[in-house]
Amino acid sequence: MGNKGDKISRRGVLGKVTQGFAVLGFGGFLWGGALRDFSRADLVLRPPGALPEADFQKACIKCGQCVVACPYDSLVVAAPGDGVPNGTPHFIARDIPCYMCTDYPCIEECPSEALTVDMVTSDGKASINNAKMGLAVIHKESCIAYWGIQCDACYRACPLIGEAITLELEQNEQTKKHANIKPVVNSDACTGCGICEHVCVVEKAAIRVLPREIATGEVGAHYLKSWDESDENRIRSIKEKKESNGDIHSTLDYLNNLDGLIDE
Amino acid sequence: MKGLRKYRFLILRRLVQFTIMLLFFGANYLGWSLLKGDYSSATVLGSVKLSDPFAVLQTLATGFLVGTDILVSALIILFFYTLLSGRMFCSWVCPVNPVSDFVRWLRSKLTIKKKLVKLPGWVRYWVLGLSLILSLIFGVAAFEAISPIGFLHRAIIFGAGVGWPVVAVILFFDLGIVKNGWCGHLCPLGAFYSLIGNFGLLKVKHDVDKCTNCNKCFQVCPEKQVLSIVGVKSGLIISGECTNCARCIEVCDDSALKFSVRNMKKIKIFS
Numbered sequence: 001m002g003n004k005g006d007k008i009s010r011r012g013v014l015g016k017v018t019q020g021f022a023v024l025g026f027g028g029f030l031w032g033g034a035l036r037d038f039s040r041a042d043l044v045l046r047p048p049g050a051l052p053e054a055d056f057q058k059a060c061i062k063c064g065q066c067v068v069a070c071p072y073d074s075l076v077v078a079a080p081g082d083g084v085p086n087g088t089p090h091f092i093a094r095d096i097p098c099y100m101c102t103d104y105p106c107i108e109e110c111p112s113e114a115l116t117v118d119m120v121t122s123d124g125k126a127s128i129n130n131a132k133m134g135l136a137v138i139h140k141e142s143c144i145a146y147w148g149i150q151c152d153a154c155y156r157a158c159p160l161i162g163e164a165i166t167l168e169l170e171q172n173e174q175t176k177k178h179a180n181i182k183p184v185v186n187s188d189a190c191t192g193c194g195i196c197e198h199v200c201v202v203e204k205a206a207i208r209v210l211p212r213e214i215a216t217g218e219v220g221a222h223y224l225k226s227w228d229e230s231d232e233n234r235i236r237s238i239k240e241k242k243e244s245n246g247d248i249h250s251t252l253d254y255l256n257n258l259d260g261l262i263d264e
Numbered sequence: 265m266k267g268l269r270k271y272r273f274l275i276l277r278r279l280v281q282f283t284i285m286l287l288f289f290g291a292n293y294l295g296w297s298l299l300k301g302d303y304s305s306a307t308v309l310g311s312v313k314l315s316d317p318f319a320v321l322q323t324l325a326t327g328f329l330v331g332t333d334i335l336v337s338a339l340i341i342l343f344f345y346t347l348l349s350g351r352m353f354c355s356w357v358c359p360v361n362p363v364s365d366f367v368r369w370l371r372s373k374l375t376i377k378k379k380l381v382k383l384p385g386w387v388r389y390w391v392l393g394l395s396l397i398l399s400l401i402f403g404v405a406a407f408e409a410i411s412p413i414g415f416l417h418r419a420i421i422f423g424a425g426v427g428w429p430v431v432a433v434i435l436f437f438d439l440g441i442v443k444n445g446w447c448g449h450l451c452p453l454g455a456f457y458s459l460i461g462n463f464g465l466l467k468v469k470h471d472v473d474k475c476t477n478c479n480k481c482f483q484v485c486p487e488k489q490v491l492s493i494v495g496v497k498s499g500l501i502i503s504g505e506c507t508n509c510a511r512c513i514e515v516c517d518d519s520a521l522k523f524s525v526r527n528m529k530k531i532k533i534f535s
Contacts, residue, residue, distance in 0.1 A: 023387075027394055031410070035402045038409045057404050058328035061319050062414060063305035064422050068292050077418055079425025085409065086425070087304075087418055111305045111313050112323070113331040 044084045045091050045192065045209060047075055048098060048131035049107040049115040053213070059114035062087030066106035066115060072099050075106060093134075093194025093209045100128045100159050100193050129160060134192025135215040136165070136185045136207050143206035148172045148180045154196035154207050155183050164189040165196065183207070187216065273510035280356050288421045303359070303417050304408070305337065313337035318456040322405035325396045342460065348508070349464025350457035354447060355486075355509035359417050363431050364447040367438040368486060380441045385489065385505075388448075388455035395452045407452050444486055461504025468501040468513060469524035470494055481512035481521060500526055 041053055047066050050056050066089050067075040074096040078084035089106075091098055107115040120130045136154075140146045158165045165183050172178040185207075194209040225231040268275070288306070290296035300307045305315040313333060320338035323330055345353055355361055370376075398406035408414060412430045419427030438445045447454055470493055477495045485491055490503040491512070513521045 024390065024394060027391065028398065031394065031406065032398055032402060035398060035404060035406055035409055039402065039404045054403060055328065058323060058326040059330070061305045061315060061323065061334070061405075062408060062418070063301040063315075064292070064418065065301045065305070065307060067422060068300055077422040077424040079419070080415060081425065085404070087408070087414055109307070111301075111307070111315065111337060112334045 039085050040083070041085055041088075042083075042214070043211060044078075044088075045093060045098075045134050045194065045211065047089050047091070047106045047115055048100070048104055048128060048133055048191070049110075049117060049119040050133070051114055051116065051119065053211075056114050057085060057088070059112050060088050061112045061114070063111060064089065065109040065111065069105040069109040071101065071105065072096055074098050091194070093197040094205055095198075097194030097198040097209075098131075098133060098191075099195070100131065100191065102128055104128050129191060131191040131193070132212060134190075134194070134209040135187050135212050136190050136192065136194075136196050136209050137215050138183060138185060138207045140182075140206075142202055142204070143183070144202060146180065146182050148174060148178065150181060151201060152181060152183065153199045153201050157195045157199040159193060159195060160189050160191065164191065270514055273514050277356050277509065278362070281359065281362065284357060285359060285417070285420060288417070292421055302421050303357070303413065305334070312340075314341050316453075317342040318453050319405060319408050321456075322395060322399045322408060325399035326403050326405060327400065345457060346460055346463050347465055349466045349506070350459070350461030350504055351454060351507040352466070353457050354451075354454050355507035358413060358453075359420070360413050360434060360447065360451075363434050364438060364444065364486070367435055368444060370439060371443065372483075376439065379443050381445075383442055383445070383449040385449075388450055388452060388458070391450055392452040392455040392459075411453070412446070413451075413453065448486055458504040461506065462502075464504065464508075465526045466508060467524055467526050468506065468508065468510070468521055470498055470501065471520050471522075472496065472498045474518045474520040476518050476520075478517065480515045480517070484511040484515050486511075494521075500524060 039057055041057070044053075046053070046056060047070075051059055062077075064077045064087075067077050074091045075089045075098075076091065078086050078088050078090055080086045084090050104117075104120065107117055107120070110116070117126050119132075120126055120128060122130045138146075143151075145151045152167060155161065155165045155167055163186065165185055168182045168184050170180045170182060172180050192209050192212070196207045197205045197209050200207050221235055224235055284299065287296060287299035288302055291298070291300040297310050298308070300310070303316065304319050305313065307313050313336075315334050315337040317338040320330060320334055323334075395407040412434060415425070415430040416427045418424040419430070434446045438447075442449055472493075472495065475495050481491060481494055482488055486509065487503075487505045487507060490501050490506040493499050493501070508523075510523070513523065
């Protein structure tokens with residue numbers, strides 16, 4: 001950069017530094033913008049044992065060895081344009097769900113600990129049944145069991161039959177003689193394997209597996225199960241929001257002092 | 265046979281590149297176990313793990329504490345390419361190399377001389393630095409997320425999307441905009457291995473007494489700046505930017521260039 005004969009002036013240095021930063025800024029903002037888009041993963045189902053999404057994306061080296069290890073070809077490597085960070089593993093439940101191998105070869109093959117046995121270990125015991133890949137959600141209006149037609153395809157197919165999906169009986173209001181046998185998902189037990197979605201008999205599955213982040217709600221600190229002692233712990237773990245510095249007393253006085261009721 | 269001798273390293277390189285790709289492909293589609301995974305991380309014979317050290321470096325930059333397994337697997341590759349000379353990955357392994365080589369050949373056949381844009385040599389090191397900074401800011405391995413090398417090899421090995429748009433972008437970029445633009449000016453992985461290559465032991469040696477200044481080596485070299493000593497003085501092609509592709513060795517009619525092992529004691533850092 002610059003010929004030998006060039007005099008080094010203060011302005012010249014300033015210009016060079018500015019130009020350098022401009023090149024970095026140009027590349028950085030362009031590249032950074034692409035990264036924001038490329039790392040969006042809103043509706044993706046990860047293999048069992050995957051770290052929480054943000055950590056998973058840091059850790060996954062995109063080697064595809066979990067995909068090679070998957071005996072059912074459930075796992076696929078995301079391609080550009082799939083809406084999943086490219087090169088990372090995921091599965092599409094309606095196509096091929098996770099069949100929950102008890103020896104989880106995908107986790108075993110992962111070199112980067114993006115998939116780890118720790119994530120399927122509960123009370124010191126590792127089991128694929130502890131996997132939390134997603135959560136099945138039922139759209140009642142398109143579930144024919146809710147209509148009153150007998151169908152328990154998802155219930156029968158569920159690897160945790162009677163735990164993750166249970167059946168609820170209710171009188172059929174139309175015939176008054178028969179029962180509606182309705183599948184209900186128990187979110188504590190559901191692993192998100194997606195077999196229910198895969199077997200659902202209607203045209204577009206009425207039971208679908210969504211990422212837990214999207215399918216679950218959160219109560220927050222305002223409500224408490226007073227009848228459940230363990231719920232107190234939940235509240236304790238939530239950090240209390242600091243009140244603003246607003247003067248509560250003056251607000252209360254203002255409300256109570258209508259027509260000058262308070263004597264000074 | 266004389267004709268074939270002129271391409272002996274080129275043929276060997278294509279063989280090595282093709283074999284590695286075939287082994288990865290076979291592992292995914294046919295269940296072979298010799299080399300499983302892809303160019304980011306792989307397992308040899310179901311036991312030894314190897315990883316791309318630059319990818320692991322980016323992972324570290326995101327703030328993720330990597331495990332010992334992957335750290336060791338990356339260090340093995342780092343050590344391997346330090347012994348050989350960093351950018352042997354570029355010319356002997358990387359799947360983008362045949363594309364880049366093809367464009368250079370096409371440029372010479374079509375006698376395209378004009379460079380639309382001329383990029384200075386330091387750009388790739390800035391891209392390297394930027395990829396680490398962006399990994400830190402965005403919490404994802406920044407180059408791995410957009411790497412055309414990754415797009416291409418995953419398209420071939422796993423059928424993840426189509427690879428040809430990536431090939432087309434590099435092809436048109438190199439052909440129309442910047443000569444040897446991707447591999448020689450932008451690729452941060454090439455920059456990473458260039459830095460490692462400064463410590464490399466396997467180097468091309470030049471004998472100025474045999475040199476007839478025929479310029480053939482300059483015509484085939486993808487990184488001409490590394491040949492600065494040719495015709496000037498004897499010695500090793502020391503620059504880490506040399507990919508050890510050995511094209512210069514095979515085209516030299518005067519035996520003025522050959523592979524040589526550097527004396528370890530004489531390594532001067534960033535000389």
